[in-house]
Amino acid sequence: MSSRADQLQAFLDRTPFARFVGMKVDIEGDNLIARLPFQEMFIGNRAINALHGGATGAFLEMTAISQLYLQSDLQRLPKTINLTIDYLRSAKGGEDLYAHAIVHKLGRRMASVRAEAWQGDKDKPVTALQAHFLVSEEG
Amino acid sequence: MSEEGEHQDMMLKLMKQHTRKAMSTVPWANALGIELTNIEKGRAFAKVGWREDLVGDPETGVIYGGVLTALLDNLSGFCINTALKKPMSMATLDLRIDYMRPADKGRDILAEAECYHVTRNVAFTRAWAYHDSRDKVIATAAGTFALNDITRWASGNEAMDIANKMLGEGQ
Numbered sequence: 001m002s003s004r005a006d007q008l009q010a011f012l013d014r015t016p017f018a019r020f021v022g023m024k025v026d027i028e029g030d031n032l033i034a035r036l037p038f039q040e041m042f043i044g045n046r047a048i049n050a051l052h053g054g055a056t057g058a059f060l061e062m063t064a065i066s067q068l069y070l071q072s073d074l075q076r077l078p079k080t081i082n083l084t085i086d087y088l089r090s091a092k093g094g095e096d097l098y099a100h101a102i103v104h105k106l107g108r109r110m111a112s113v114r115a116e117a118w119q120g121d122k123d124k125p126v127t128a129l130q131a132h133f134l135v136s137e138e139g
Numbered sequence: 140m141s142e143e144g145e146h147q148d149m150m151l152k153l154m155k156q157h158t159r160k161a162m163s164t165v166p167w168a169n170a171l172g173i174e175l176t177n178i179e180k181g182r183a184f185a186k187v188g189w190r191e192d193l194v195g196d197p198e199t200g201v202i203y204g205g206v207l208t209a210l211l212d213n214l215s216g217f218c219i220n221t222a223l224k225k226p227m228s229m230a231t232l233d234l235r236i237d238y239m240r241p242a243d244k245g246r247d248i249l250a251e252a253e254c255y256h257v258t259r260n261v262a263f264t265r266a267w268a269y270h271d272s273r274d275k276v277i278a279t280a281a282g283t284f285a286l287n288d289i290t291r292w293a294s295g296n297e298a299m300d301i302a303n304k305m306l307g308e309g310q
Contacts, residue, residue, distance in 0.1 A: 014197045015195060015196070016192045016193065016194040016197065016203075017192070017194060017195045017206070019192070040166060041166050042167055042170075043165075043167060044165055044166070044168075045228075046164070046166070050230075052165065052167030053209075053216075053234065054167055054168075054208055054209025054212040054213055055209065057208040057234070058203070058204075058206070058209055061205050061208065062203075076198075077198075079241075080204045080238050081237070082235065082236060082237040082238060084233060084234070085208070085235075085236075087230065090230070
């Protein structure tokens with residue numbers, strides 16, 4: 001039986017979107033740090049060299065799902081019910097993005113997760129996400 | 140008609156002429172294949188086609204939710220352009236997305252966004268994503284955007300740059 005970390009890595013390896021954006025995860029025990037190496041296509045505004053909010057948002061959602069998967073024994077992927085993204089600072093083009101997530105509550109049906117992304121300084125997050133997921137194996 | 144009203148009509152007309160171009164200058168919209176299909180005053184419409192590499196769940200072939208986030212974020216920001224009296228640039232403050240049902244495998248996703256209120260500093264938007272009509276939505280979004288003076292923050296939006304130039308010349 002492979003470890004949960006291996007299962008998560010295998011899932012990311014066969015998920016087309018994760019491959020498309022080139023997302024990587026560093027797993028240490030029950031926690032992970034996700035990394036999104038910069039690519040030109042993540043730019044949303046060339047004039048101010050800013051990453052697209054949709055790119056950071058998509059990365060944070062994938063980070064939240066990954067963390068939830070890692071610390072649970074779910075066999076199926078959690079389904080996103082809703083999410084709120086706060087854009088705190090402009091994310092700069094040319095720099096990698098990092099993110100981690102905290103599972104606030106993992107219930108039988110729902111989970112509540114917060115994720116934050118940063119670039120140079122972890123204490124200065126560029127984007128934060130709060131999301132609810134359906135984790136019921138029946139639903 | 141007031142001078143402001145005339146400017147707004149002129150900007151809208153110019154944006155309409157450059158509808159296809161407007162999105163193509165945004166790399167992330169391009170990468171996902173987001174296509175602006177129509178604009179009206181205060182509203183914008185777009186489409187994203189199903190693609191194998193955008194799938195988020197390999198078991199079902201359903202497109203990744205983050206693609207919808209990008210689509211609705213992009214379109215919400217764009218529709219503000221059509222509601223403004225003068226060109227401004229905008230940055231997303233926050234965006235809330237509710238997922239009603241998964242998108243069907245292999246089908247195009249359509250979206251529309253409306254800017255329903257604008258103050259001096261903030262624009263408020265709503266958006267919907269669906270296959271056929273708003274009667275059966277895949278996801279809805281509510282957004283707020285900070286508005287910035289375009290003279291300090293270049294927009295990077297080609298259609299708006301053209302409109303801005305034309306308006307400048309007209310004065």
